[in-house]
Amino acid sequence: MTTRTAEHHAALAALAEATRLSADVWASALPPPVRGEERSELNDLLDRLRQWFTAGQPPLVLVGAGHFDVFVCEPAISWSTQVPMLCAGEGFLLSTIDGDAGEAVIQAAHTIAARRRASFRTCAECGALDSPEQMHDKKICQGCAQQNHGVIY
Numbered sequence: 001m002t003t004r005t006a007e008h009h010a011a012l013a014a015l016a017e018a019t020r021l022s023a024d025v026w027a028s029a030l031p032p033p034v035r036g037e038e039r040s041e042l043n044d045l046l047d048r049l050r051q052w053f054t055a056g057q058p059p060l061v062l063v064g065a066g067h068f069d070v071f072v073c074e075p076a077i078s079w080s081t082q083v084p085m086l087c088a089g090e091g092f093l094l095s096t097i098d099g100d101a102g103e104a105v106i107q108a109a110h111t112i113a114a115r116r117r118a119s120f121r122t123c124a125e126c127g128a129l130d131s132p133e134q135m136h137d138k139k140i141c142q143g144c145a146q147q148n149h150g151v152i153y
């Protein structure tokens with residue numbers, strides 16, 4: 001098993017542990033790879049959502065996990081400081097208290113992932129598929145802006 005696969009499975013297990021949903025539900029809901037995120041990098045949306053995970057590369061879905069509910073949302077980037085910070089975008093807050101939230105969570109995650117994918121753009125210069133926060137403008141990515149146009153971030 002590669003390190004990346006091991007990290008993905010460990011993150012699914014951690015999600016199952018943090019919520020009332022099984023690792024199988026999370027595996028169906030989220031595009032790989034799933035990774036745990038540092039809590040401190042995320043905005044103080046809801047105190048009870050103690051653990052955060054991103055899924056996909058570039059990230060397609062962000063999940064805030066609590067014992068009674070989960071927040072399935074779009075990953076967003078905040079530029080309020082010098083360093084870009086991962087924060088929670090629009091999404092679905094779902095109660096997991098009754099134990100049968102699996103389908104709702106899968107639906108929500110698939111909706112978010114599809115919406116995110118639709119927002120991706122292909123860089124006109126290097127041809128890479130990039131998320132909106134990786135783009136310099138509507139046409140080219142930040143890498144090409146730096147390498148080909150002397151832009152400094």
Ligand SMILES: [Zn+2]
Nearest residue numbers: 123126141144
């Ligand atoms: Zn590019």
